[in-house]
Amino acid sequence: MATARPCGVYSVRYAQEVAVLRTRWQRVGFAALLVAVLAGPPLAFGSHLLSVLILSGITIVVMQGLNLLLGYCGQISLGQAAFMAVGAYTSANLVDRLALPFPLALLAAGLAASLIGLLVGLPALRVKGFYLAVTTLAAHSIIIWAALHGGNLTGTIYGLPVPPASVGPWTLDTDARYYVFTAIVVVLLTWFAKNLERTHAGRALVAVRDNDIAAETMGVNVFAYKLLAFFLCSFYAGVGGAMWAHYSRSIHPDQFPFIDSVWYLGFLVVGGMGSVLGPVFGSLLWRGLREVVAALVPMAAAAMPGFAGTLYSGLSLMLFALVIMASLILEPRGLNHRWQLLKASWRLWPFSH
């Protein structure tokens, strides 16, 4: 968006130079989009499609966090689902047992997950890549084990019922309300991620990603920034987990499987790492594919009953894998890059070269 400048529009002030939305039409367009995103779906869709959008929104939040860690700082994590669990249990306990207002509980859920994320991030000073991934994998196992054995705090194998979320006088007990809330959180956290990218901290994260030794020689405190990335990544996951908990209204360790962390990673790559739109594309594609396959499989099974239902069902897993493989081969920079190319060609049309 920052590069979208029509011919003849010049920055005459520093504020204009760094603005995300630079022209009036961009601001009008963005406002219109915001209104459409917030108001359109609740008016147009039933609870099924709203639930898909709510889950997509939660996934966007979780993936934005992962994007800050992986896309900007180059550190890997396979613990996003577990950090979600930390957030979910924290918020459930704070709202249910301490009657804390939900917005505060949401913040606390993010902070609780961040603290655990900091601990998990400590080995990042010494280990990289595959080894770091294994460390975060261990964190997943430990956190889910703790949830299973956490006594009254986690409800152990019985899980915990979660009260509906309330923001001020509004109880978010319908899909339409929850959707609007989710959309607002997504916009706010995406906005935060976008702005972080443009700050000193954001540039330091990118420097660590590109070459940590070079970054250190330039005075970047590599360890601190790696920890900051883990902190932010886990914060987003914790918020996403709390959002999930209050949407599903009950939580259980089984709801945070390891495979979800893998899909978050895979579809972040497909969406495009290192850009705030990447998680949006990745999440919508992942959720969209799941819905399409889920709808098509029973139809295919009915049309060709000779095949086993499992064959059709396996298609979703195969499709996800194929999408990730195709993306890595054909467009390793992800859908966001393709979107940028499309925008560029649109601006230059019909004089593209």
Place this chain on the structure above:
Amino acid sequence: MKRRIPGLLLAVLLTAAPTAASAQKPTEVTIAHFADLTGPIATSAVAIDRGLRDYLRWAQEDGNDPIPGLKVNLVWEDTAYSADRYVPTYKKFKDGGAVLLVNESSTANSVLGELVRADRVPVISPGTGYIPGFFPREIARKGPSYIFFDRPPYPDFFAAVATHFLGQWKAGGFPGKPKAMFITWDTPYGRGPVELGTLWAQSAGFEMLPAQLFPSGTIDLTQQLLKAQELGANLIYMNSVEGHFAMLIKGARRFSMPFGVGPGKVLLVGGSESHNDDLLRLAGEAAEGVWAVSSYPNWDEDVKAVKWAKEVQTKYHGKVDARGNYFMGFTFGRVAWEALKQTAKKYGPDKVTRENITRTLTEIRNLDMWGAAPPFSYGPNERRPFRTMLVHAVKGGRWVRLATVETPWITAPTEETGLPGWRPGQK
């Protein structure tokens, strides 16, 4: 004129036919199935799906068990045992007007339990690991559970087989308390019987040894078996799938642990998901003498459900797939069908609604399951369908029914409505 008569008749018939057809058009209702056809419980889910599908098809075909004025459709989606698939699928089914839901797992119940309770949508489920489904909290404010289970909670499975074991121990005149131990999967499902089962067993006369839990991905149970050997366990219970139970059996054989009931011996017992022919294939000769507890018959038993299953599978699929969980699907189909039939009869075919079906389900008493399971009964707050469990043993390379045992109906301390059953602290 003679030429005109057939023409007139035809015209009358053509104009009358649609009217007559529309007058007789049955009301259509939809049962929706969360089928976990991929994911960790796919093996069971495929058999469950087949049993449910076969029963509904059979009931509607050839006048086998029609419901006058009602046509029943089955819709399904592969939910892959995935928590975040259950929610949108549920919303889709609910928006689509499904009057009755069927799911296959405790995880599905953990996600959907409070949602269906709030929306008042009845569910039939085997996911007994979700204890709040049996004993929900805040009944006065939120109403009863809307999940109707096809079997009692997991602690009752253990209690049933432990009761039979204790009977044999006493009949053998063996001194002292037998020592029992759980070696089980460290998941909500695997640990389902541990907490309440331990409390019950202690009050029933067992010395309970510390539970040995193993994580997902375990490929060897040496550590757990050595502990059992060291502490002198007489009964080892595992609530898990057949693959894990086969691993336990082979490990015990490797350590030359003598199988049987009595001092110096150990009896290995598996939960319902171990009671199938796949266990015999996986464990081979090593399985001789082990027990399992379930509510399903063996495939060579002379009961109506088995005969029906063989006949219908041969007719619809060309061969018999002898998996125990097929009977789970059968019971879903039968309970669902009876609920719809009785609702249509009592309220009329056009009033087969979620609320009326729920009411009917709570009024079901002694529903004959043709031997696929004990007769089903529910109540206003009772979601346990029966109290009788079957104990099976492997003899001569096949499963043989050993005993029919009444469970104590172990009731969670959180239960609010005074349901019958044993409670912690009770002798």
